[in-house]
Amino acid sequence: MERIFTLEKFAEEKGLAKQSALNLLSKMKKQNLVHTSGGAKQKRLYKVFDWPQRQTNGFYDIINRYSPEKLVPKFQHYAYGRYNIENAIIDGLKLGDIRTKEATMHLFRHVKNWKVLFELAEKEKLKKELITLHNEARKIMRVKKMPERYK
Known part of the structure; x- marks a missing residue:
């Protein structure tokens, strides 16, 4: 309680x-x-x-920090080590529902390392979905261009 x-x-x-x-x-x-x-x-x-509680530091915390569309957590996500925006984009694609994808689009504005993002996408076999989500995000809002070598 x-x-x-x-x-x-x-x-x-x-x-x-x-x-x-x-x-x-x-x-x-x-x-x-x-x-x-x-x-x-x-x-x-x-x-x-009443009993010890760990604070979550994962997907929903990053989404709700950077996206104007706030999401209610469906599960508690604890990340060990570094969990950054690139990991959150891949996890948003893996979850796959519409509201999560819309909120994930806003994270493209804060991507620092495109190479890491695409390495994670290739590892999870989500490269095409990542490119289509980025293209949708570019139509809707101002988002950084994806480097040519990853298109």
Whole structure:
């Protein structure tokens, strides 16, 4: 079960001073019992869990960061090592539903390494689908041109 607190509400519920509550939240965060959001001009929110929770760092996080079309995660995706935009494009093609492909189109604006993208596509046998998705994206929005050697 998860509950959402501000620092003041957490301190009030636990019967602690503000600084003691902050120290406790910090220790709980190290044990993966707390996730934070907000901050700066917003009020910082603490999501407190009953058991340790790992934060996802995979496909849906990248899609929702770079695409204006936000997707509700169908599954929790944990990536070990580097998981970048090129990997997310290939995973979006593998999932294959329309909303995912539309959201994946926006990632072409942020591709840094076309060589890695096409190596992954060849490995997964998705090269044709990748090229057609890129061409569709170029018709709809402003997207970087694909280098000639990969066409």
